[in-house]
Amino acid sequence: MELNNLKTIRSIQDQFQEKFTYFNINFYREAYTPQEGSPNVIKWKANRTIGEIKKMKQSGNLSIGQDQKTEDLKTNLKEQYGLNALVFYKSGDIWLQTMKKNDWTLKQQNGRAAS
Secondary structure (H helix, E strand, C coil): CEECCCCEHHHHHHHHHHHCCCEEEEEECCCCECCCECCHHHECCCCCEHHHHCCCCCCEECCCCCCCEHHHHHHHHHHHHCCEEEEEEEECCEEEECHHHCCCEHHHHHHHHHC
């Protein structure tokens, strides 16, 4: 997945969901507190561009593989781009944060959400 200043949050979310059907990713103004998550009031709107929200000047490709742990994805986004992100999985008609299963791989989490 390429991250550059012109991409919107929505386009990143769409690419992420193409790869992992039962996942969504959201970006926040502030870092989350482990096991607590982040309130929606600090979530960036989907029409904002990466260039508007990131805290680092770096652009480039972010490798996201199915064997990557959820926590590692969030850490990479933070360390490489200065982005605060949280991953959610679909359970029925609602989206739940992956807080308690951050040590699971994206493949494991996607499979859990599919069942």
